[in-house]
Amino acid sequence: MSYPQPIDLVVRGGTVVNADWQGAADVLIGGGKVLGVVEPGAYRSAQPPGTTEIDASGRLVLPGGVDPHCHVGFTSGDFTSLDDYLQATTAAVFGGTTTIVDFAIPRPGENPADVAAAQRAKAEQGLCDSALHACVVEWDDTVPEQLRSLTADGIVTVKMFTTYRGETMADEKTILNVMTTLRDLGGMVVIHCEADHIIADTQERGEAAGTIGACHHADTRPELAENASVAEILAIAESVAAPVYFVHQSTPEAVDLVARARGRGVRAFTETVAHHLTLDDTAYAGPHPERFVCCPPLRDAGTVAGLRSRVLMGQVATIGSDHCCYDTAQKESVSHDVRAMPNGLPGVETRMPVVFSELVVKGGLPAGRFVEVMCANPARLNGLYPRKGVIAPGSDADLAVWDPAVTRTVRSANLHMATDYTPYEGMQITGWPETVVVGGRLVVAAGRLTAPEPLGRHLRSGPLSRSLVC
Numbered sequence: 445m446s447y448p449q450p451i452d453l454v455v456r457g458g459t460v461v462n463a464d465w466q467g468a469a470d471v472l473i474g475g476g477k478v479l480g481v482v483e484p485g486a487y488r489s490a491q492p493p494g495t496t497e498i499d500a501s502g503r504l505v506l507p508g509g510v511d512p513h514c515h516v517g518f519t520s521g522d523f524t525s526l527d528d529y530l531q532a533t534t535a536a537v538f539g540g541t542t543t544i545v546d547f548a549i550p551r552p553g554e555n556p557a558d559v560a561a562a563q564r565a566k567a568e569q570g571l572c573d574s575a576l577h578a579c580v581v582e583w584d585d586t587v588p589e590q591l592r593s594l595t596a597d598g599i600v601t602v603k604m605f606t607t608y609r610g611e612t613m614a615d616e617k618t619i620l621n622v623m624t625t626l627r628d629l630g631g632m633v634v635i636h637c638e639a640d641h642i643i644a645d646t647q648e649r650g651e652a653a654g655t656i657g658a659c660h661h662a663d664t665r666p667e668l669a670e671n672a673s674v675a676e677i678l679a680i681a682e683s684v685a686a687p688v689y690f691v692h693q694s695t696p697e698a699v700d701l702v703a704r705a706r707g708r709g710v711r712a713f714t715e716t717v718a719h720h721l722t723l724d725d726t727a728y729a730g731p732h733p734e735r736f737v738c739c740p741p742l743r744d745a746g747t748v749a750g751l752r753s754r755v756l757m758g759q760v761a762t763i764g765s766d767h768c769c770y771d772t773a774q775k776e777s778v779s780h781d782v783r784a785m786p787n788g789l790p791g792v793e794t795r796m797p798v799v800f801s802e803l804v805v806k807g808g809l810p811a812g813r814f815v816e817v818m819c820a821n822p823a824r825l826n827g828l829y830p831r832k833g834v835i836a837p838g839s840d841a842d843l844a845v846w847d848p849a850v851t852r853t854v855r856s857a858n859l860h861m862a863t864d865y866t867p868y869e870g871m872q873i874t875g876w877p878e879t880v881v882v883g884g885r886l887v888v889a890a891g892r893l894t895a896p897e898p899l900g901r902h903l904r905s906g907p908l909s910r911s912l913v914c
Contacts, residue, residue, distance in 0.1 A: 449475035451495055453884060457484060458500025458845060462507065462834050463816035471505060473841040476884040480837055496886065498879055500845045506815055507835050508542025508572070508842030508882065509796045510822035512715060513691055513764030515788065516546050516566075521611070523786035527769040527862035530898050532792055533570035535860040537887050539793035540877035542572045542842035543832050543903070545822070547603055549579040549612060556580050557590040560599055570900025572842070572882045575826055577634050579603040583618040591625050598904025600631040600827050601689070606673045607640040607739075616680065623686035630907025632687040632825075637673035637698070638665060638740060647783055658734040658779040662725040662741040667695045670740050674698045678705045678712060687711035687912065689825060692766050694720040694740040696750035703759045713761040713825060713914060716751060718795045719867055721763070722802050724748045727867070734779035735772060735865055739787045755817065756809060761914040762822045763799055765791035771863045790861045794854065794868055800846070800875040821914045827905030845879035852876055 453473040460469040460481060472480040472487060480487070516532045518525045527535075536544055548560035560578045567574045578599050580587060591602070604619055605612045614622075623633050647664045650656040655663065674690060678701060681688040693699050693714050705712045719738065724745045727736040736742055743751075754760055768788020778784040791798075796818055803809040823833030830839050854868040880888035887895045 447472070447474060447479040449477070449479065451479060451487070453496045453498070453841070453881070453886070455498045455500050455505055455843065455845065455881070458503045458505040460505045460835055461811045461815050462836070463812055463820040466812055471835060471843065473881070473884050476841055478835055478837055478839045478841050481835060498845060498886070504811065504846040504848050505835065506540065506844050506846055507819040507833055508844055508880070509540050509818050510543045510545070510826070510828065510833050511536065511541045511765050511767070511792055511795060512545045512762050512822035512826060513717065514544040514546050514767045514792055516544070518547070518549070518768060519551065520786060521784065523770060523774050525769040525788070526771060529566045529569035529574070529900065530571060531862045532767070532769065533572045533574070533900060534893070535793035537572055537880045537882060538860050540796040540844035540846065540880060541792060542844070542880065542882045543574065543823070543828065544572070544792065545575045545577060545826055547577045547579060549603065550581060552611065555590070557593055560594060564902045567900050567902035569898050571887065571896070571898055573901045573903050575828060575903040575905055577601045577603045579612065580618065580622050581612055581614050583621045587622070588625055591622070591629060591631070595626070595629040595631050595907070600629070600905045600908055601634045602626060602631065603634045603636070605636045606677065607636065607638040607643055609640050609644070613640055616676070619677065620680050620684060623681060623688065624684045627684065627686040632689055632908055634689045634691055635677055636691050637670055637677055639669040639673040642666065642669040642672065656781050656783065658737050658782060658785065659728050661728055661733065661737050661782045662743070664782055665739060665741050667697070667743065667747065670695055671697045671701065674701050678702065678710065681712060682708070682710050687908065689713045689715065691715050692717045692720065692740065692764070694743055694751065695747055696754055699751065699754040699759050711912060714759060715762045715764050716755070716760050717764050717766045718791055718798050719789050721748065721752055721755065722798055723867060732772065734775040734785065736789065736867055737775060737782055737785050737787055738766070738789050752803065752807060755803060756807065760817060762825060763795070763817045764822070765795040767792035769861055769863050772865050789867050790863045790865070791867070793859050793861050794866060797873050797876050798868055798871070801873040805874045824912070824914055827908055828903055841881055841884035843881050844877040846875060846877050848875045850874070850876050
């Protein structure tokens, strides 16, 4: 069999795992693309001299992860997260992720299209590829043309918030207008759902009671605020027949609301994130509660168990990291008042290993389903599939060779994120990527960075199909 480019890399002897198939196979790579997935040893005699081989015997060969929810150099309130594209993507590849989707979130008074253009220009600083979600806060006469321009430039998803009044919160009419416009442009709203009026009330009562610090964070953003907002946004999406994607859902009830809407024909999708699946609110009773302040907050153990069960039941489309790389000093500086704190946890590097260990090894999630929620579905829902999220002829040669049995203890000192802590400090992890290929380049080998040159590309997303399902 002939190939359009010479074979320059062969991943041999492993078990290839895609969302819809897995089996023993060799992966043939050339020109940055997957050229073939073939029976083991089938092309040993045909490969040219000088071809690099990766021995994947006893290993899983997975598509490179696609992290659908990653904030790089993100400014919120008075704080900016600490990483740039090179730092964030270096951490990503060490954790088996080879594509990130970042956010271009405007500050008050900024133009969404201008912010997206500035953020897009940073992609070439990355060690792997990246795509973007744009963001709209307020509707005016310029927004329709901005959305047309963004989608024409390959940015087809737009983040919106139902909280953070005075900063990024959008009202219901703005959300409806953006949904309707994107629907006709082949795009989709990506939305953070927490009812701001409920949160404002609980925070005011917390302030009066002296319980507004980091250790009380979970009480200031109750599950009801999330569930109520999800119900309202689903009603808006259903009324205009628009697709909608809910980020970082943290409650079983929120996931169930989306699942029931899907049963009625609404194109609605659930993302949850690694920390909501693996950590609980006892962290706020520990010595550093400020390190775990995120929105939505960590929930109680029963809620976490219910959320994990929804993943196992197939109700969750994607699992992201919601990576926000603040450090302890930033969080401690205002730990007395969660309203002023920088929200978010560092997690782009630990997303895949933590979920693999907790849900595949311990929870019985099939490896193919792991690939679906960590790689394939994030690519589909961001208009990047089948270029990303699958090991198949024609796809980008992004893959990770996993040792499914290796055991590690997570230590922040051994990670590569631009912060001084990890929320998973001391956790025992089974399974970790040992070799990572990005665009046909061997970037991580035996746990060491072998290709540090930034060759990242901004990815233009294709229009999302009106029949999109995951």
